[in-house]
Amino acid sequence: MKPSCLEALRDALINTADKSVKLASLGDSVQSQDISNDILLDGYCRIHTFSEEKKEDWIADPLPTIPAAKALGCRPDQVRNARVLQLSGCNIRCWYCFVDDSNLSPKSPKSRFFAISEIIDTLMLQSQNPFVLDLSGGNSALLPEWTLWTVQYVKDKNYKNIYIWTDDNLDSVYTRY
Numbered sequence: 001m002k003p004s005c006l007e008a009l010r011d012a013l014i015n016t017a018d019k020s021v022k023l024a025s026l027g028d029s030v031q032s033q034d035i036s037n038d039i040l041l042d043g044y045c046r047i048h049t050f051s052e053e054k055k056e057d058w059i060a061d062p063l064p065t066i067p068a069a070k071a072l073g074c075r076p077d078q079v080r081n082a083r084v085l086q087l088s089g090c091n092i093r094c095w096y097c098f099v100d101d102s103n104l105s106p107k108s109p110k111s112r113f114f115a116i117s118e119i120i121d122t123l124m125l126q127s128q129n130p131f132v133l134d135l136s137g138g139n140s141a142l143l144p145e146w147t148l149w150t151v152q153y154v155k156d157k158n159y160k161n162i163y164i165w166t167d168d169n170l171d172s173v174y175t176r177y
Contacts, residue, residue, distance in 0.1 A: 006091055010142050012106035013089045018115055019149045024088040024103035024138070025110035040083060041122055044114065048084045048134065052076060064132050068163035072130040079163065082132035083123055087146075090138030097137060104138050116149045120157070130161040141168045 003011065013022045027043030039046050054060035069076040088111030090097075090104040102108055123133065135146055147166050154162050 006142075009089050009091055009106065013087055013138075014143050014145065015113055016145065019117070019145075019153075020113040020115040021143060021146050022088045022106050022111050022113050024086045024099070024108065025112070026086065026103075040126055041085075041114070041119065044085065044112070045119075045123065046084050046086075047081050050080050050082055050132070064134070064163065064165040068130075068132045068165070071163050072161060074130045079130050079132050082134045082165065083127075084134040084136050085119065086136050087138035087140060087143065089142065091142065092139055094137075099137060116146075116153050120150065120153050120159070120162070124159060124162075128161070130163070132163045132165050134165045134167060136167040139168070140166050 014020070023041075023044045025043050026046050027039055050061075050063075050065045052060060052062040052065050064082065065076045065080055068079045072079060086099055086103065088103060088108055089106045090099070093104070103110065105111075120133075123131075133150070135150065140146060147164065150164055154164065
C-alpha cells in the first residue's frame with residue numbers, strides 16, 4: 001500500500017535505525033539575515049535569544065526562559081540564548097512561521113540527517129553553561145521520537161544543563177497523550 005503524503009513526509013525526515021532526524025540548514029537561508037548570533041552545528045543550529053519582557057509590538061512571554069531557569073537552577077538571563085534546531089519538513093505552513101519554504105522540504109539539498117547523539121554531544125562541547133534546546137519546526141510533532149530520543153540521550157549521558165523545549169502548534173494527536 002502506498003504511504004499517505006504525511007507518512008511519506010515523516011519517513012523522509014527520520015531514520016529510526018540510527019535515531020537521526022533531517023535538519024534544515026540555516027546558514028544561507030532567508031532567515032539567516034535575521035540571525036544576529038552564531039550559527040552552530042555546521043550551520044544547522046541557530047541561537048535565538050528569548051525574552052520574557054513585554055515588547056512594544058509583542059506580549060510578555062515567559063516561555064521557555066522562566067521554566068528553564070527554574071528547572072536548571074539558574075537565573076533567567078543565563079538561559080535566554082536557546083539552541084534552535086529546525087526539521088527540514090512541515091505539513092502545515094502556519095501563518096506565523098518564519099522558516100523559508102525551501103527549508104521545509106526534506107528534498108532540499110540544504111538539509112541533512114543528524115543522529116541525536118551527534119547533535120547533543122556537539123552542542124555540549126560548544127557550551128558548558130545551562131541552555132535551552134529548542135526542537136522546532138517545521139512541525140516537530142511529525143516526529144514524536146525526536147523529543148523522546150533527545151530526552152533519553154540527555155538522561156543517559158547525565159547532562160544536567162540542558163532544558164529541552166519543543167515548539168508546536170498543538171495540532172497533533174501525539175500532544176494529547
